[in-house]
Amino acid sequence: MTPAPLTRAAVADMIDHTLLAPQASPADVDALIVEARKLGVYAICLSPSMLPVRAPGLVVATVAGFPSGKHHSLVKGAEARLAVDQGAAEVDMVIDVGAALAGDFNAVLADIITVREATRDRAVLKVIVESAALTDAAIVGACRAAEQAGADFVKTSTGFHPAGGASAHAVRLMAETVGGRLGVKASGGIRTAEDAAAMIAAGATRLGLSKSAAVLDGFPD
Template identity: 50%
Template structure:
């Protein structure tokens, strides 16, 4: 599991927290290669890409991929197969979408069963994040989903896929998740994070990882704040 300790907002280097994300369905292997090179150029630590396009050589970056993406409405066995194949393809971390219909039905037994099936096939040395799609949930549903994710052995609870019409990460959702899971489970904020101000607000609320697709533009805000952009980033 990665370190969940939160830096203070002053002088935060967002590069060490960002999963540089490219998950659009039409993306090509060539574009993923360019995405990896951009991550290196920006001094990032991790890229998040589709499971079928995990790069053969990520040049020392951590590779994050997804399963049950983006709806979560997959048979648990399908999610488990995606999660089982991902490490053999080179993934270090897997972001799994919950069964959102089960969450909205408050079928918590089904939610836990779905998570257990995936956790069972993800090696313990690999990181498992559980995407709860917080913008589509009530506070009570966020709380229960986060509790079950933590109980099932998730390393992080992640707010959003970035594809749900209800929206992406919010400060209030991140703060609520962080309060529920405590210091031993991380919080990843994802979806709609486009500026340094947004990113810092989410970090201050409790996020220790950020899923960002418009990373270069966001880090341009860092440069404007006097934070150096690019160069080598230390390994996890």
Template identity: 55%
Template sequence: MAFVDRTAVARMIDHTLLAPEATVERVEALCAEARDLEVGAVCVSPNQVAAAAAALRGSTVGLASVIGFPSGAHRAEIKAAEAAAAVADGASELDMVVPLGAVVAGDWDEVEAHVRAVREAAPSPAVLKVIVESAALDDAQLDRVCAVAVGAGADYVKTSTGFHSTGGATVDAVRRMRAAVGWDIGVKASGGIRDAATALAMIEAGATRIGASSSAAILDGI
């Protein structure tokens, strides 16, 4: 792995607060910490995007919202409407969950339709990250869902929501996802990344973004 310094790692981090009980005050504190840490972006729930946008105004920190979170078991048109609303509220990045049942069933047309619906509702320059829940999939499913997501307009593929019972990011999954999409597409590792050693291992495996709520602890270790 090429030398990666603290500043470079900070710019890779999506500083995240997705707890259902999160208040506006906690979101504002997250954004203040994001400014101090000089991370790449914050990631919040759809109902907190407007508050985060106000708190980040004038900063270089990006703003992501999750879409169809955490199950992905929403209709495609609902995800599209949620994406459009998030962009209208100030989000510049969208982390959408695939319809996981369709992935497991091999209904790739359905998976593509969901990603494409969100992409059309929030075209570039909005950044689209597609959460595939890698720990719930076998190798063939993971390879295919990454390819389908990219074909439908994803800018990134992302390992996990952090809410699934099968677990979060692993080095093996990140490495496999990087091989599946090449280097023109981003790979975001998320779920269970709480220290510098884990974050750096993910970056070495091919991650170009890190989703984390323990961003300060990660950066303190670099």
């Protein structure tokens, strides 16, 4: 059976409209919220220092341990807890990529559990594995650790790593590993409708985009 073509509205409902640039100002956040409402996206994703914000009708997401992941787990947990206290409904945490590359998935697991326990059931937890920097085996191991720790999503990338962002291969591998039990968020370097469609075809259930308008313009109404 041929899948139905992707529509602009369907794709918009998968988007975390993202502003994580270090130079972002409160005025930039206000503009992001206005644009997000105009585009009809699902959520906005902001740096935790920009919280709290007023964004009725939008899910507010933030990040923890971003972008390196080289923060102590307790610091990530405290950052996530404070963000949730300030209104974040979703937290995208960065794992210790070096631990995953070294095959120390017990450390990855403990890191994620710390953030999961800090947010409890008050927030959706997405785990950024930085897939472009990992081997396939490390991607699988990190995704399994995220599922074991009680995360809700696995996510490809921060968008800040020199190794690159999302790839259809990584999304497919992550989707196969979590088997529909967790969501899969593709993020990093997705700038066109063709990029977004490829990620969705590979198994992405959420998209992290900073160029949401340009991407959505490539889908039919």
